[in-house]
Amino acid sequence: MTVWLERDNAPWANDAIILERLALAVRIRHGRGRREIDNRRHLGVLTERGSTPDEPLEASGAHGLVAARRYRIVAAPLFAVWGGRPSGPEDVIGTRFGPIHVVVVPEAYEPLRGSPVGVGVAAAAHGLDRSFRSALVALRLCDPPREPMVAADAYGGLIELLAETDDDAQRDYADTLDRVAQHSWALETVAALVTTQTVREAARVLNVHHSTLQARVDTIRIDLGFDPLQGFGRTRLGTAFLVHRLSRSTVLDMPTPGVMV
The missing domain is CATH 1.10.10 (Arc Repressor Mutant, subunit A)
Known part of the structure; x- marks a missing residue:
């Protein structure tokens, strides 16, 4: 898969970063693991607060998530540096903080290394909007290189409270x-x-x-x-x-x- 941007005149300082992250976003959206479902719609529904009760159930089933198990959202900016990326349903979700790369992982997830990365609280598949909000707060609390990854669980219920506070x-x-x-x-x-x-x-x-x-x-x-x-x-x-x-x-x-x- 190839992506490109064109501009007249000389390259700008951030062009290489922009091009690299565009390629990453396109690959996540249209690349590996794509099936005959609208991945954008389904993962967007799972992370969206305003979904109807039936929509998250349909979306979680489309991604192969099991109702009896619990999962977490891992959130990172597109410029995050990964030493060991998690595997699972993933997409780029628009937020008020900009586009965020999200991945759904099991509650007991494999060790991962990245910077900066926020890991949300565990939730049922149809309640991953709560995990997504807590993952965003955890991500914003990162302070690389001293604290490149923050897990919401480390702060008890405080991060969830902050996620719900206006x-x-x-x-x-x-x-x-x-x-x-x-x-x-x-x-x-x-x-x-x-x-x-x-x-x-x-x-x-x-x-x-x-x-x-x-x-x-x-x-x-x-x-x-x-x-x-x-x-x-x-x-x-x-x-x-x-x-x-x-x-x-x-x-x-x-x-x-x-x-x-």
């Missing part, structure tokens, strides 16, 4: 952490606090003295207006931290030529 509510959460982010040490401190169990453990992760971290926590408490280490305060802090990361995510911006990660 933009206005997410902005409120992001604004909450903006008041803290004015301090140069704030975001790395919050990251340590939400990924460890105690202040002492967080201090070890940050390589600072316990008293230094305690002073930071006191400042964060004042800025937030609630205790980030007590009761639901820790959940509120973790949610605000994830929303802050989402609001500043650049993982879906196309890399410049020669800087593929």
